[in-house]
Amino acid sequence: MKRLRPPTIHVNDTVYACVAGITIPERAQALTEALPTIQRCEAEYLELGPSGQLYRILPSLGVTPAIDAALMGVIYKSHFARQGSLSRALYDRIRMAPEFGLCPLCGQRIVATIDHYLPQSRFPALNLTPANLIPACSDCNKRKLASVPTRAEDQTLHPYFDDLGNERWLIADIQPSTPPTVSFHIRAAGAWDEVLTARVRKHFSVMGLAELYVAQAASELADMSYGLEILGAAAGPDGIRQHLEIQFQSCQARDSNSWRTALHEGLRDSDWFCGEGYRLIRTHYPENV
């Protein structure tokens, strides 16, 4: 997961922008009258979020008697998020915040939408709350679905609130095989408590990150293989290891726990890979057709 700075806008901004764009007077009036309730819900969210307590917020069927979950969904989709709406600039500010447009939930795929951390259908009063709006790729958005955790340890990670630190915690295991096999596991950092450890594992499971990273690592190895063979022929295992060390340091300088950082560390630390494994990557390429 990639940490994100929380949006600098608040629910007053998103609600007023929606109200200004709603042409049905009764609907604009109802949303204006719901603002105090929506503000209270945002305050509760901002109080509980930093300590990982969002699971304590109770679901509801509506915001006020005049605005049920379905209508709040319409307000979100047809007014807040609609292309060309007055509030679309705020939507885009949230959606485009991640560096290089990469999804903070997987760190890999491109942001395509905004995910409600607490889902719209169960928490309509948080539909327009910026801190509840997370830029996400389509896959992560679909995988998360509308599930509602009832225990702290069942919550996926929240990019605005959860800090995993810079200690190495994503580990790549290299198995001697032809071609080399890479798998990933999580090693709890010293600063994590049991709940955070469980949440990181939950996040990886829900988002399917182990499988995603295995596929990416296999492709990366294939890209590296030709260069490693040339380097190995000239400089031997020590040259391979030094090269992998530089790659590891380079990846780590940007992200301590990307799959690339973990992969290069795992390869560097594998005597088998540095000695002979690097020559066994290309032998199993499918024939070009």
Ligand SMILES: [Zn+2]
């Ligand atoms: Zn994603």
